[in-house]
Amino acid sequence: xxxxxxxxxxxxxxxxxxxxxLRRVALAFGICDLPSPRRINKKPVPNLGGxxxxxxxxxxxxxxxxxxNLIKGILVGSTIIALVGLLDDLVGLSxxxxxxGQILAALSLIPFGVEIQFITNPWxxxxxxxxxxxxxxxxxxxxxxxxxxFIDGLDGLAAGVAVIASGTLAIVAMQExxxxxxxxxxxxxxxxxxxxxxxxHPAKIFMGDTGAMVLGFILASTSVIGAxxxxxxxxxxxxxxxxxxxxxxxxxxxxxxxxxxxxIALADKDHxxxxxxxxxxxxxxxxxxVYGTTMFLGFMAVLINSMRGLxxxxxxxxxxxVLGLGGWWLGIFRLKNRPGxxxxxxx
Numbered sequence: 001x002x003x004x005x006x007x008x009x010x011x012x013x014x015x016x017x018x019x020x021x022l023r024r025v026a027l028a029f030g031i032c033d034l035p036s037p038r039r040i041n042k043k044p045v046p047n048l049g050g051x052x053x054x055x056x057x058x059x060x061x062x063x064x065x066x067x068x069n070l071i072k073g074i075l076v077g078s079t080i081i082a083l084v085g086l087l088d089d090l091v092g093l094s095x096x097x098x099x100x101g102q103i104l105a106a107l108s109l110i111p112f113g114v115e116i117q118f119i120t121n122p123w124x125x126x127x128x129x130x131x132x133x134x135x136x137x138x139x140x141x142x143x144x145x146x147x148x149x150f151i152d153g154l155d156g157l158a159a160g161v162a163v164i165a166s167g168t169l170a171i172v173a174m175q176e177x178x179x180x181x182x183x184x185x186x187x188x189x190x191x192x193x194x195x196x197x198x199x200x201h202p203a204k205i206f207m208g209d210t211g212a213m214v215l216g217f218i219l220a221s222t223s224v225i226g227a228x229x230x231x232x233x234x235x236x237x238x239x240x241x242x243x244x245x246x247x248x249x250x251x252x253x254x255x256x257x258x259x260x261x262x263x264i265a266l267a268d269k270d271h272x273x274x275x276x277x278x279x280x281x282x283x284x285x286x287x288x289x290v291y292g293t294t295m296f297l298g299f300m301a302v303l304i305n306s307m308r309g310l311x312x313x314x315x316x317x318x319x320x321x322v323l324g325l326g327g328w329w330l331g332i333f334r335l336k337n338r339p340g341x342x343x344x345x346x347x
Contacts, residue, residue, distance in 0.1 A: 003179075004170075004174075004182060007064055007183045009190065010060045011056040011057055011060035011187045011188075012056065014191075014194075015190070015194035019194065020198070022046075022052045023046045023048070023204060031047055031090065033045050045206050047205070048210075051082075051210055052195060052211075053191050053210075053214055053215065054082040056191035057188065058079075070112060070225045071225075074225075076109075077106065077114070078217055082210055084101030084102065085208065085211070085212070103142060109224070114221055120235070141217060143220075143250075144216050144223075144243060144246075145220060146250065147246035147249070148161070148243075149213055151246040151271070153271055156201055156287050157290060159192045159199050159211075160196055161291070161294050162215040162219065165294065166188035166192065166222070167189050170182050172301065172302060175302075175305055176235060176305075178226045180225055181225050188218055195211070201287065223239035241297045241319065242297065242298050244323070245272065245297070248323070272330065273287070276290075276330070279330070293326065297323075303315055
């Protein structure tokens with residue numbers, strides 16, 4: 001237990017100390033997000049917070065590399081993704097170049113054994129992936145990296161979701177006796193929680209692509225060495241539920257943009273948090289609704305993992321019904337734009 005508390009505490013303290021320092025650096029060099037039709041902020045906001053998140057996670061990992069190659073692999077991959085994100089924040093990268101960097105970071109995990117080798121069959125046995133192991137791992141890691149990046153649209157949203165999701169992964173990892181995964185999850189939680197002190201509305205600093213991609217990458221990698229390595233069938237669903245909001249938001253965005261004849265890389269203002277704002281929620285209110293939904297899904301994930309058989313399937317069904325009703329209320333299943341509706345802000 002002490003090693004878990006140390007992992008959390010170190011990442012928390014380093015990020016807590018580094019964030020205000022990097023805020024001053026960003027202001028001194030003019031590294032800020034400027035107001036635009038594509039952004040919520042009404043004034044320039046420093047944009048180097050992701051570096052503080054990375055430094056906190058780095059400190060936590062360096063104290064725990066004795067846990068083996070899996071954590072070392074995540075260290076290598078997260079360093080690559082942090083560099084890709086920082087370049088994007090500073091000079092801007094084209095979508096293909098950014099995706100190439102994400103794929104490279106995901107591939108760097110494989111030599112260290114961080115890969116999805118099998119999928120557990122709920123009705124017994126396992127499906128070993130063989131040659132499909134590497135592409136499926138890359139798809140999962142790159143996909144989750146981008147889902148967290150997509151949801152980073154309101155002050156404190158991505159950081160808070162990361163705290164809740166990593167807390168869920170930590171609890172399940174401890175249930176399954178996976179010490180390395182529990183350590184990594186608490187390192188993420190500590191760093192994201194410390195950053196939230198400066199990022200909750202009104203934000204004093206943004207995490208940028210650096211922070212969003214680092215958080216997404218390490219959440220995905222942690223689930224690979226934790227829940228997705230479990231021989232328990234329902235445990236496989238834990239990361240999907242824990243990250244249910246950003247995953248659903250990203251999938252709906254892809255379908256919505258394709259349905260309306262737009263590139264899936266084209267930014268719009270029709271994400272879940274945008275819809276909550278249009279329904280009349282305040283900035284903080286919209287963020288808290290997403291927090292609450294993520295907490296509900298995390299709680300259900302922990303319950304489902306602790307149960308077996310029919311009970312777990314019933315809880316999974318209940319989660320789907322609640323999410324479906326919430327989605328219907330938000331109107332997220334309406335994928336076709338209304339005539340004259342413009343959710344695609346100018347570049």
